[in-house]
Amino acid sequence: MPSQPVASSSTTRKRKRPQQHQYSVSYSEVHEVDHEGRLREVIVIEDTPPPPSTLSPALTASTTTNGGYSMSHQPPIFNAPIRTRARAAAEAQLVSSASSSVMAAPAPKKRKRDPDGGSLLGSSKKVQTNKYPNGSNAIPPLTTKSWASGSGAATDDTSKGPPSCDDKEGHYIIVPDDIIYRRYRTVRLLGQGTFGKVVEAVDTTNNSRVAIKIIRAIPKYRDASKIEVRVLQKLKEKDPTNKHKCIHLLHWFDHRNHICLVSELLGMCVYDFLKENDFQPFPRRHIQDFARQLLDSVAFLHDLRLVHTDLKPENILLVHNSYRAIQYAVPNKVGQRMQKKRILNNTEIRLIDFGSATFEEEYHSTVVSTRHYRASEIILGLGWSYPCDAFSLGCILVEFFTGVALFQTHDNLEHLAMMEMVMGKMPDRFSRSGARSKPDFFKEGNKLDWPKPKATRQSKRDVRATRGLQELIPPDDEINIQFLDLVRRLLAFDPTQRATVREALNHPYFDLDIPMDDFR
Template identity: 25%
Template sequence: MEMSRAGEARSKGESCTTWSALSSEGTASICSKSPQEIMALFGPHLTHREKLELAAMQEVWYFALYNKSEGCNNDGYDDQEQNYILFRHEHLRYRYEVLKKIGEGGQGQVIQCLDHKRNILVAIKILVSPSSSKHEIYQKMELQIALELQGEGSDEDFNVIKVLNIFHFRGHYCIVMELLKESLHEVIRNAGLRRLDMAMVKTYTRGILKFLRHINSRQIVHADIKPENVLVKDTVTGTVRITDFGTSFFVESQPMNVGGTLEYLAPELLLGYSLTCGVDMWALGCTVAELATGRELFRSNSHEDHLPRCIEILGMPPRYMVNGAPDRTQFFDHRGKMFCPGKKRVPGSFPLHKVLKSDDPEFVEFISSCLRVEPAQRPSSLLAQASKEKLKVVEEEETMVEELVEAELRQ
């Protein structure tokens, strides 16, 4: 994905002056120029805000001078959706050179940049400018969790994306991460009709489970496990890294509104229950099914249609779950009959093994075990037993994947 046409024009026209002194080896370094020297060189072309930024900088590694942006927010730096307006080859915090956009969503944009201090390519997630104090709290939680999961060997041992730096620039929080080649979404798309080899599917599954086991021990819910958020570190070994903590939260401080992607949302979220790490297991089942089949497991038309679609494949959830759901009336009438907006969905009429098109009972059972619904709130007399059962399910799933992989390697 490229920058805007306006950005392209500015990067080539007279309205842009880029200055970067390179050493004889070609590595980026402008340590010989202090912020004060750059101020002296380009002072007449700087905005008041840029002058204040430079005055606060201790070092400058890369500098590109552009005319002021023409956005409608944040002194012209942001667009209507509070996204930072990017221009190719501009600087981020006088160190990172913007190269191209590689992803975007409701929470921000992901940019490929050159880190002129370390002379490496990195991925930087630029969050949208927070629209309220509550919005900023959510963003700070994302930063906190991203850092909480870092640690010596956390990338190698638990498949957490490596965070290299976090900074604040022109009203936006920015997360600098290692740059990886592709996501599992791209792997699925590139495989096309050939489908992925089941041995590689199992390898990817083990990698995601390793991550989920780690965050579960920290009482953290990722809340948006899906192929786009699983990045491939090594295409040969199938090593993965999990990224994007924009909807993640600590179980003990669950936000009022939890995000996520429709096709991977667990029923307990739709029904208004408090959430546990079980929603990540549900999303894992959806992700693994997609890896194996090449298509989304629950293709829903809307939020209102998603739960009926899940029930069409898995059958009705437990009666206590329907009766006790805080948002029960959005999906069921007073008799417990399911609303079906648009297409009529008959519970259990399209069973899981048919959707998966698989005759492998172990594979179908694995996906089924991931898709077991277990809300956090249920009758107190059953709560202790439910916790034990859920823990047993997670342990059995991890053992099952390991056994499947070992069996595959022996073949």
């Protein structure tokens, strides 16, 4: 049964009565509040013979016993018998639609999914690659009408009941000025991934800007988000002052079947800065700053027996986006040319997205990490632990130095072939283990079986074009020599031979004093 209507102002309309033997239909639009607290309109149809024509206009108005809003509509005159309720309802719908001045929110565009999968709550194609930006790269404010404050229900005609606040894929429909959890006012959509959406919002209790990660209303994503909440609470408990620069969870709650995680609003992700800077490498001083912070953050996780499993530039956020533009000379065949480059004013970062973080003693998924940063032992199905994070960090640091991803592939065997081009042949012990686990990838003598007869020409060209570490990082001065050695230790094929992040933090590379004006 409908709940008690809400009292509001009422108006009446009266039309000329039809001739004798004609019938009329009365429509009452009543504002009601349902059991979930949402305001909606209900149309009441009464197809009864008209009252005597002697009634006064005041008495012919449709009324409700509870003082609810109502309005009478007189349909056109027909010479037919009494119409059915279905026909009357259809006419009422037309009248209501014509008189409504409120636009309904448009259906959300379908988003393409990441074919590679990646982590459950982070790695996917984004509508907008900024995750928590406070810069100028965010998606422009939406123009659709807001939902009713605090409810998520649309303010348009709701004769068929309030529309869902979700799209077909379980994503929360974002509109500006929506009030979430009676506290957070949405400002704009910042990004979207497999896990859900991230929005910028204002905390109305203190007028501060925050980022809210709104998880899709699908059981597997909700369950995974609860694991992420558990991890984030642990990080905040163990590092209340955020010395180790992991994102801090400010608040979390369940809003209309969506788990919502509130954090500080930060700058764009490092990948976006690279992209907007035409994929030019970072200055070597900045790479050193980033490396020190990242290794410390991941070492902190490992001390808590946590493996991040999805380290990549998209999951590293700048605290501030500000930069200065410089011009510097680049040597070429005819001498040199001047090139513009953006230089960050502040290199402070935060590590984010713990949706795939796993405690060492708990269940380990077979495949983790986003493809380009996936360690060799994961590809070969040999199990994984803390060293897979070290491998991902090695890939990231090389990307900071060159501007582009180290391994650009979507095929496992091709990926392993590229690794051999970069790091040299697999050690015998590791290749023997790999051959037992993935015999299709190896030939006689435990050698990588590349190229396969079915390999495409493009694939073969891509592998041949992959450069070795020493070519990517030419050891022409002490800075590059030490950086190359650090990266080589992080990218070791065999995880048992790979440097731990704690060992990497003590590498001589971090004792070097790199000049601030070193922009190469």
